[in-house]
Amino acid sequence: MDITMQKTKKRLMKHNFAVSKLAALTTLSLGTSSAFAGDLTLEPKVSSQAIFQQLESGTRGDRDLTTLQIEPSLRALYHSRKATVSVTGTGTYLDRESQAGNNKDSYLEYRYDAEFRPIDRLLTLQARGSSTYRNANTNNFLLSDFLVNSNDLTRTESNTFSAITDLRRGEWVAGSATAAYSKVRTEQNDFDQNNSRLNNDTISLYGTLYNGDTARSYAWKVVGDYSDTDRTSSTQRDFESYNVDGFVDKQVYNNWAFRVSAQSESHTFGSFTDGAEQEREFDSVGAGIAYRQSASRYLAVTANKANSSNEENDGDVYPSIEVDWAFTTRTSLFARYGKRFYGDAATVRFEHAAKRIRTSFTYSEDVSNFSQLLSSESNAAVFVCPGSFLSALCFQPSGQGYDLQAGEQLVQLGEDNNALEDDVILRKNGKLQISYQASKLRVGVFAQYSDDDYLAQNRLRTTQTFGVNADYRVGAFTNFNTALSFANIERSLEDGISGDGDNTRFSMALSRQFSRYFNVNIGYSYIDSSGDIQTGVFGNNYTDQRITLGVVYQY
Secondary structure, eight states: HHHHHHHHHHHHHHHHHHHHHHHHHHHHHHHHHTTTTTTTEEEEEEEEEEEEEEEEEETTTTEEEEEEEEEEEEEEEEEOOOOEEEEEEEEEEEEEEETTEEEEEEEEEEEEEEEEEEETTTTTEEEEEEEEEEOOOOGTTOOOOOOOOGGGEEEEEEEEEEEEEETTTTTSSEEEEEEEEEEEOOOOOOTTTTSSOEEEEEEEEEEEEEOOOOOEEEEEEEEEEEEEEEEEEEEEEEEEEEEEEEEEEEEETTEEEEEEEEEEEEEEEEEETTTEEEEEEEEEEEEEEEEEEETEEEEEEEEEEEEETTTTTTTEEEEEEEEEEEEEETTEEEEEEEEEEEEEEEEEEEEEEEEEEEEEEEEEEEEEEEEHHHHHHOSSSOOOEESSOOTTOBOOOOSOOOOOOTTTTTSSSOOOOOOOOOOEEEEEEEEEEEEEEEESEEEEEEEEEEEEEEETTTTTEEEEEEEEEEEESEEESEEEEEEEEEEEEEETTTSSOOEEEEEEEEEEEEEEOOSSSEEEEEEEEEEEEESSOOOTTTOOOOOOOEEEEEEEEEE
């Protein structure tokens, strides 16, 4: 009966996907038609590179390769009063020559981002997605690309359609809400033939409600989210999750208030093969005091009673601390400490923006699966870029409320080590980003710690990443850029096997603009892999050095 219901639900979600996709495209098309006076920009570009590569492997020996890489791309931007659309398509053609013979490969990738605002603030429709080649081997994080360990790459398609409403100006009740549908699909890859492909649909809801400006002697807020992932390509059950928390503050004397708080979370998942359904639940209620100057400046301490599916903290009485403080318009801190089903829990978000320096630190603990992680956007970006990658054209936003223009994206330093798997994980993730921008120099430094605990298995993976990248404008038409990233990956498996590996990637390049359309560049890159957990064509320990000569023509 359970399996029959799941199959019926899968058919319904596939039907909903088709209807949602058609509705979103139709709405965006109608919006574009009604705003015909908007601006349309086409940016074709083609680059060609000669790459001289030297590989030294402890298991495969040394080899020299010469590669001709041709990469045509087209970027289309549309902007009007009601709608913005950005679409980028890139093709990559490789012609490789080595001692073993010649080899030719080609790859096609695209990204799109569209937004239609039929009713200002009250309704915003968004569609975004991509089809790219992602690394499926978490052990080779930072290393795998089209030129080395290309068998690790898997075509990954992600599409998300969402509707957003903003009611933040309500007098008595204010808030915002988002409803989204996303689909993540991967092709079978050569790295793990036994690993099933992702073909997952996710419905998610997020909302926040709080008191309006009319409130004087009290304040309240409720935040909640719900998601349901249909894991159609495997024997896994659906992953269903919700989180709700809220508080009410009643003023008792000046800025002091009595606080009542509550939280509830539930995560349900499992497998059909063993017939088991797993659930993680945690509920709590609390009471305490709050010092409150405004909605963006308060400190609260409460005593809480827990009701948990985990026997180790079920019935615990524990303290909870929450700080939400805007020191200035450019500096803010949010921090919370308490408990969840797995024990002590914390969340931190700190942002500081000076004239030239931006600092961002975030720490979060979330239960999710990789389909949701791949389709979600990071809100911890420090640069605005005309695309999805860091380049010399990136810049720091003018403030926290910066409105993106057509073709612009918020880009963070570094990236997450996401697997292409169906598993549900508890991710504890901390990231520090510091950026500096002057008239000729842009520098970004980051450090990240990510701990992925597989809830249905006895598996754990920890990734520590450090990096720096910089762009320096040598002259009016000459630019130099460099990037260095280092990752340490530790993992332990169910059978007790554990290991770690170190991955390093360094690159530098000098480019010269000879005309409005013509650019010449030369670059050098170095890749190093060492440790005992790497699984790839070149073994656990190898180095890869490349010299690149390239030309770019952009109309």
